[in-house]
Amino acid sequence: MRLSLRWKIVGGYGLMLVLIALLGWVTYSLFASVREVQRTVFNQALPRLVAVDEIVRSYTAQSAAVRGYLIGSEPLLLDQYEQEVKVSGEWEDRAARLFGSGDDRELLDRLIESGSEFHQLVDRRVLPVAQRGNRSQAFRVLAQDGTPLVSQIGDVGQSLRLAQDQDVAQTEEDLSVQSNRAVLILVLVTIGALIVGAVVAIALPRRLVANLDKLVFAARAIGRGDFEQKIEIHSGDEVEELANRFEEMQSGLRRLQQLAAHDRELEIAAEIQRNLLQLPVPASSDFVVVPVQRQANLVGGDWYDLELSGSSLTVVIGDASGKGIGAALMSTVALSSLRAERGLGAAPERIIEQANKVLLDATAPESFTTMIYMTIELPKAEARWLNMGHLPPYRLTRNEEGEPTGHFVDGPRNRVLGWFDDPGYAETASDLRSGDRIILFTDGFVEAKSSEGELFGEERLEASMLRYAPLSLSEMGEGLVADVERFSAGKLDDDLTMLIIEYRPGVTHGPERAGEGP
């Protein structure tokens, strides 16, 4: 049976109270028995004895007075007889009240009846004969019929006395039995109270302290980083409940430990990804390029690649579907394949075809990668790219009035990599004017959600790009990221990656001069 600690304590003390109450009841019973004896002896037996003795004595006295009167004719003795008749009558009334009913009452009634017969004998047959002068005749009648009645009264009185003695003896015996029983109960209850008291006062706290010691030991082990300590407590109370919660906490801490280890592995993965992405940004007198990246998680699916080879600048941006390690691995596969093929001097179409093949083989049917592979031929002032299911790039330029203007360059579309056998290899081209900016970005910018669930969208992105057009490339990138973060109240679910390229042929660019605006 499971008992809470509270109920154990309440139960222990409750039992003690019950035992104390039992002690009280036994003591009360003992006193009640003594009082019963007292009542039997002093209120019943002794008055009865006195009454019976008085009645017997009175009749003996009456007999003696009548006898004396018959012998000596003393009127005083007749008065004495009359006086004793009253006395016996009073004692008989009193005795009738004391005896109530039962065998003793029958004896008393016999005694009173004998007394009554004696009075009738004296009053009707003895005294009238004596008063007529025939004293010897009266004496004979008294001796013949009166003496046996007085003797009978004495015998009945003796029986009543014996009965009272027996009542007293019985009561004393009852008292003795009750006393012995009460003493036995007192001893047992006292022993019981001592045992319960010992359990409540010693065993319970000792077990409680022992269990708490186990918890303290486990807590110290946790402090040392040891979450494996077993806590064996089966007390069935709140302490066991606490131990169970403790074990849950240990389990939670073990999970946290595993997560921390997992985080360390993620850190390593993130560092690998950073090292792959953060190549030296190419620089030339004909362009400035600034990568901007905010990752929602430690690792993600957004990636980019930049390479200047002769007068040709390659700009690649990609976004692997999903998030986390899976997306990061896919982006690493895509980037590695891309660089390997480019290192062999392959044309963009071939590079993309090979990346698609590698991704098809390496990734699950749910995974795909979008990408823009752009080549800017600097002397020709021309950008050409293959859009593999990615959001179109934005071209920021100036109108004839010199004001910033731009548009999403939405040329022929191809399909994502890693899903289709033939994703398509249609190319888009755009001329570049000095000061033009080409902005490539991932879907994190347009799919950023406000707390109301509204998307940032292309219109807001375009408005922000135009607003930041007069600023440097870095300031523009930071401004765009800040706008998106503000819109989503700082709760970005997806990575933000952007590449901003400014075409400025023949201008020597330093970081401080980069981005004077188109």
Place this chain on the structure above:
Amino acid sequence: MPQSKIDIDISEQNGYKVVRPTGDLDVYTVGSLRDAIGAMIEGEASKVVVDLDGVPFMDSSGLGALMGGVRRLREAGGDLAIACTKEQHLKLFTITGFGEGVSIAPTVEEAAAGFKN
């Protein structure tokens, strides 16, 4: 704030299953749709229409789950079509090129009419 709950209702009509997710279909919820489609492949329900009318937002994870479903069902001899009227989703299908390889139509019936296999 990422939502982690999506309700997916599955019914059957004219010999194909109709899957109606309700809620954002993103990295946090996409597992439910993937599991539902996976269960249909195991249960040999080879033709499935996913109705996106109850999906206000879908990211690349959600799109990936749909496209993965298309490929797996086709490998099992069936197909997956998409009923969708939301411009935002249709744009995503267009940009990624998935719209060319999969039957996408405004109603479930029209989408089902384009089943391959």
